[in-house]
Amino acid sequence: MKSLMGRVIFHVDMDSFFASVEKRKNPALEGLPVIIGADPKGGKGRGVVSTCSYEARKFGVHSAQPISKAYKLCPHAVFLPVNMELYQKVSERVMALLRSFSDRFEQVSIDEAFLDVSEKVKQYTSPQQLAERIKDEIRRKEGLSCSIGVAPNKSAAKIASSLRKPDGLTVVNPEKVKEFLNPLPASKISGVGRKMQERLASLGIKTIGQLARQPLDKLTEHFGRWGLRLWEVANGLEEDEVEDSYPIKSLGTEHTFEEDVGDWAVVEDCLNSLVEKVHRRVLEEGFLFRTVGVKIRFEDFETFTRSKSRQIPTNQKEVLHEYAELLLKEFKDDSRKLRLIGVKVSNLQKVGKTRNLLEWSR
Numbered sequence: 001m002k003s004l005m006g007r008v009i010f011h012v013d014m015d016s017f018f019a020s021v022e023k024r025k026n027p028a029l030e031g032l033p034v035i036i037g038a039d040p041k042g043g044k045g046r047g048v049v050s051t052c053s054y055e056a057r058k059f060g061v062h063s064a065q066p067i068s069k070a071y072k073l074c075p076h077a078v079f080l081p082v083n084m085e086l087y088q089k090v091s092e093r094v095m096a097l098l099r100s101f102s103d104r105f106e107q108v109s110i111d112e113a114f115l116d117v118s119e120k121v122k123q124y125t126s127p128q129q130l131a132e133r134i135k136d137e138i139r140r141k142e143g144l145s146c147s148i149g150v151a152p153n154k155s156a157a158k159i160a161s162s163l164r165k166p167d168g169l170t171v172v173n174p175e176k177v178k179e180f181l182n183p184l185p186a187s188k189i190s191g192v193g194r195k196m197q198e199r200l201a202s203l204g205i206k207t208i209g210q211l212a213r214q215p216l217d218k219l220t221e222h223f224g225r226w227g228l229r230l231w232e233v234a235n236g237l238e239e240d241e242v243e244d245s246y247p248i249k250s251l252g253t254e255h256t257f258e259e260d261v262g263d264w265a266v267v268e269d270c271l272n273s274l275v276e277k278v279h280r281r282v283l284e285e286g287f288l289f290r291t292v293g294v295k296i297r298f299e300d301f302e303t304f305t306r307s308k309s310r311q312i313p314t315n316q317k318e319v320l321h322e323y324a325e326l327l328l329k330e331f332k333d334d335s336r337k338l339r340l341i342g343v344k345v346s347n348l349q350k351v352g353k354t355r356n357l358l359e360w361s362r
């Protein structure tokens with residue numbers, strides 16, 4: 001099949017990414033239910049499941065579930081804390097590999113990306129062959145599996161990648177997008193959460209096909225501009241570009257004191273203004289960050305860096321400030337004077353187009 005009339009978009013999603021990385025590190029976990037997240041504390045733990053293996057999913061465990069509930073469902077599971085630094089490193093390698101196969105590349109999250117391969121695919125006999133090549137490479141180089149959806153647009157590609165997990169490959173031919181989408185539940189559309197699903201159901205809309213057949217007026221009347229968006233996606237008409245991911249890896253700034261400083265109040269003042277500066281840039285560039293880092297240099301030039309990551313990306317100044325302050329505290333009791341401090345954020349992602357849609361569905 002040569003479907004080169006239009007665009008060829010891949011959506012690549014790593015399979016139970018954190019759990020798979022843990023299994024690769026410790027092969028004894030293979031075949032066991034693995035739950036990564038907060039400490040379950042014998043069922044009394046607070047916090048939630050970050051991710052879990054497919055073996056754990058069979059017991060009804062899923063991401064974002066309270067860890068206490070997961071413990072009840074599957075007490076014999078292997079519970080592990082989130083090792084974000086490790087997942088980040090593996091993610092960077094996987095993403096670099098995916099980028100090398102694409103004309104345009106957009107990382108969506110730590111384990112998910114869109115690839116526009118409209119040109120690259122011409123070097124292969126079919127989109128399917130290129131997708132299989134990518135899956136093979138990730139398996140060979142990283143020992144990890146992924147699922148790929150292939151379609152002429154992003155929304156259909158994303159839905160396609162979710163259908164045959166794990167290790168799935170679903171190709172939607174350009175002339176069959178509507179046929180493919182029609183029977184699927186509306187909840188398959190990215191951003192249609194439980195609330196939105198209920199509102200659609202109250203209008204008698206359960207499938208994407210039913211959504212596609214609604215008069216556009218009716219949808220915009222009920223859902224404003226999201227009505228239009230939903231209608232376009234349902235009709236296979238969404239045409240969002242794969243937006244090349246931003247090359248900036250971190251944003252930060254530092255300050256060298258004119259004279260070495262021993263007064264911690266001065267250090268804190270400086271920290272506040274660095275946080276302000278970095279935060280302003282975060283907003284200007286439209287980023288979310290997951291990691292906050294600080295740098296500190298003493299009068300004898302000994303230099304330290306520290307960082308702290310959170311799971312959910314944010315652009316809140318309070319978080320940036322809280323983390324930076326916490327990290328710096330470690331050095332408060334050192335008797336040496338300070339020469340320099342710096343603040344940075346990393347693990348950046350762009351505030352996506354889907355953000356409002358996601359907020360809407362919460």
Ligand SMILES: [Mg+2]
Pocket residue numbers: 013014015016017111112
């Ligand atoms: Mg995934």
